[in-house]
């Protein structure tokens with residue numbers, strides 16, 4: 001009860017969004033590393049995906065991830081609503097301050113990119129996790145590689161995925177360093193480095209994920 | 221110079237308010253922005269009209285009484301400058317400027333460009349003090365404080381409570397103001413006794429007053445006339461979770 005009360009304050013909410021956000025960034029790093037195995041051919045990729053699918057820990061981890069996602073979104077939406085209430089009358093003229101400000105297109109559109117990423121996530125799970133089930137005749141494992149190649153034969157899917165990865169990159173461009181600020185892990189002497197590292201990781205994740213559909217379409 | 225102003229006029233807290241256009245003639249570039257408004261008000265009074273209400277006191281950028289938006293920027297376009305220290309040489313002859321009060325649920329407009337900032341006082345009352353009875357004035361340097369610590373505490377203590385941070389924030393968040401006070405006190409030995417309750421109570425009060433949450437954008441720092449850094453907010457966040465865990 002006390003924890004819930006603490007987490008519902010404005011500062012507690014920020015910390016919750018930061019922790020859940022960083023947890024998902026951790027997931028994305030792992031997910032990207034796994035995905036990149038596709039560049040090494042079907043055997044290794046299917047081997048890896050089989051190891052994941054057959055792991056008994058998969059379901060509890062998935063439940064955990066969904067819980068993290070729900071907490072992240074729920075808290076973020078509540079904060080947006082609270083912010084709306086905090087300024088009932090809008091300014092007639094309002095300019096960005098510039099200078100020391102970290103305000104960017106990414107930081108102003110977090111809720112929009114967030115909602116779009118959620119929609120993408122649903123379609124992504126639908127396409128892959130719950131998509132067509134091919135079986136590798138030699139190993140008997142699920143042949144996700146064939147599905148991957150099939151999906152990204154379509155230029156529509158490639159463009160869709162690349163755009164969505166751009167949104168993910170944008171969301172993380174503000175999100176990663178912002179999480180460190182929210183957790184108070186941003187000493188003055190490290191601020192510039194954390195801001196740069198956050199943007200760099202966002203770029204790596206965005207480009208890394210976008211690379212796979214492009215690779216499949218153009219190279220395979 | 222001639223300056224065209226579009227000023228927010230509101231007769232009282234319950235009035236709807238509207239913009240009114242005025243032109244100020246023969247403005248000297250050496251005038252401060254408030255002196256230019258004084259000139260306008262003298263003309264308005266002479267014409268039997270209501271003068272434009274705005275707050276000011278020291279007019280030298282140290283008290284935090286003045287403040288409104290000049291063309292969408294709290295305290296106007298100059299960095300680290302209060303509107304009383306903004307000068308007309310910053311503008312050009314024939315410029316059109318929109319003047320608006322701070323807008324936040326927690327800062328209701330009282331009249332024209334004047335808002336009620338007593339919410340800030342109540343945040344301070346919630347914890348921005350030390351209740352250690354110190355007796356008479358202690359000898360200087362009786363409590364040794366490292367030079368860097370004293371400097372850092374002073375950087376935070378510079379906040380003049382003008383409210384520009386709230387005005388600039390898209391969420392009307394008061395966390396830069398609150399964090400400056402929390403950081404200032406957390407750095408000094410006198411602030412240690414109430415260190416944990418202070419941050420918890422001040423954050424709770426801030427929420428109760430209806431200020432929004434922080435999005436870590438830092439518009440507040442960029443418009444702050446005292447250049448209070450976002451690092452203060454990071455400190456507040458850290459102080460807050462430490463206090464929550466230790467409570």
Ligand code: FES
Pocket residue numbers: 275276277278279280281282283284285286287302303304305
């Ligand atoms: S009137 Fe005192 S700071 Fe402007």
